[in-house]
Structure formats: structure tokens, C-alpha cells
Amino acid sequence: MHQYRPARVAASLPVELYTVPFLPPFRMRIENISTGGMFIRTSIGFHVGEILMAKTWLPNMDKPGLFISRVARSFMPGQDVLDEYSGLGLQFLHGNKWQRQKLAEFIRSQNTPESDSDAPSESRPVHHSQPLTDDASSGSLG
Numbered sequence: 490m491h492q493y494r495p496a497r498v499a500a501s502l503p504v505e506l507y508t509v510p511f512l513p514p515f516r517m518r519i520e521n522i523s524t525g526g527m528f529i530r531t532s533i534g535f536h537v538g539e540i541l542m543a544k545t546w547l548p549n550m551d552k553p554g555l556f557i558s559r560v561a562r563s564f565m566p567g568q569d570v571l572d573e574y575s576g577l578g579l580q581f582l583h584g585n586k587w588q589r590q591k592l593a594e595f596i597r598s599q600n601t602p603e604s605d606s607d608a609p610s611e612s613r614p615v616h617h618s619q620p621l622t623d624d625a626s627s628g629s630l631g
Contacts (some may be wrong), residue, residue, distance in 0.1 A: 495623050496596065498522060499521050499598040501518055501520075503544055504518075507541060518530065524613040529577045534563060536560060537560050538559060538560060540558070541557075542555060542558070549595050550591050554588040556581045558579040564576055604618075
């Protein structure tokens with residue numbers, strides 16, 4: 490069965506992950522991003538299924554975007570993955586129309602998608618994700 494997987498592009502962008510409102514965020518960098526989610530290289534572990542708020546600055550946004558995300562994959566050192574491949578696969582759950590549009594524009598502006606095939610890469614972890622859906626509000630989250 491063919492599973493939908495949006496094209497991902499390599500990106501080295503700052504991201505802040507919030508686990509609980511009003512607590513300081515974890516500051517990290519995005520490794521790759523798609524309209525369905527992102528992969529962050531880190532050795533900080535989160536539980537699969539955990540809900541996080543990801544705040545990121547795309548070059549085409551005049552303010553940061555806030556994406557409600559779910560930890561879809563967690564590749565931590567010592568869990569049959571080399572340190573260089575450790576990280577988090579986040580699936581975007583909610584985002585407003587403006588954020589989705591800006592994210593899609595950014596991805597289209599990148600010349601070379603990181604993966605156009607359905608075959609998993611031998612050199613990096615893969616996360617599967619679904620497209621963003623509208624949240625209840627019509628305004629910007631950020």
C-alpha cells in the first residue's frame with residue numbers, strides 16, 4: 490500500500506520546542522521539514538505521542554510560526570541508532586491557513602527535495618506524516 494509522504498527539504502532553521510506553557514523551551518535546529526512535519530537532530534528524548542508546540546522562523550515569514558506537533562518518531566542514542574542519526578520526527582497536527590501557506594511556499598522555494606522516493610534512506614531516519622489541518626481559530630497563532 491502506498492502511504493502519502495510529503496516531499497521533505499533539508500533545512501537548518503532554529504526551532505523552539507515547548508512541552509508545557511510558561512516553561513523555557515528547548516532550543517534546537519531543524520534538519521529537514523515538509524508540510525507534514527519536521528526532523529530535528531537532538532539527543533534529548535521525548536516520548537512518542539507527546540504533544541509539543543514547535544515555534545520556528547521560516548525565511549519567508551515576518552513572524553515565527555507556531556505548530557502544534559506530535560512526536561511521531563524518537564531516535565535516541567543507544568536505541569539501535571548511531572548518535573549521528575539521533576533525533577525527533579514531529580508530525581504537525583494543527584496550523585492555521587497562513588502558516589500552512591508560508592510553509593508550502595518555503596518548501597517549493599527550495600530547489601532540491603531531500604527525498605522524492607518512497608524508499609527509506611540508508612543514511613538517515615525517516616518520519617511519515619500527514620498534511621496539516623486547520624485549527625479551530627482562523628487567526629495566526631504567532
